[in-house]
Amino acid sequence: MSEDLMPINVWLAGRSYRLRIKPEEESAVRKSVKLADEKISEMRNIYAGKDEQDFMAMCLLSYAADTAIEAFNNPLIQSELNKMSDKIDKALAK
Numbered sequence: 581m582s583e584d585l586m587p588i589n590v591w592l593a594g595r596s597y598r599l600r601i602k603p604e605e606e607s608a609v610r611k612s613v614k615l616a617d618e619k620i621s622e623m624r625n626i627y628a629g630k631d632e633q634d635f636m637a638m639c640l641l642s643y644a645a646d647t648a649i650e651a652f653n654n655p656l657i658q659s660e661l662n663k664m665s666d667k668i669d670k671a672l673a674k
Contacts, residue, residue, distance in 0.1 A: 593620045593632050616643070 585600040590613040601609050616639055623635045630638075651657065 592617050593636055619643075 584602060586603050586606070587598060587600050588606060588609070590597050590599060590610065592613055599609065619639045619642060620632075620635045623638045624630075627634070627638070
């Protein structure tokens with residue numbers, strides 16, 4: 581398995597990180613790192629006086645929240661939630 585992975589170096593928040601990834605994932609990983617670095621820079625401008633760990637944590641929290649919101653707004657999940665809600669309503673009506 582490890583033979584299928586390639587090493588790359590990426591820069592995030594002024595630090596170099598060495599990753600081992602699948603070759604076909606390189607473009608997506610580099611794009612993600614660039615977006616994260618831009619988000620950290622944005623946080624740095626908004627919240628002066630914090631340290632790099634704070635900016636990275638805020639960036640991570642922002643992405644996690646965005647992912648959770650996107651997943652929750654997924655039509656398939658909404659459909660399942662509506663079905664569950666209907667079942668609960670019927671059970672409570674009995």
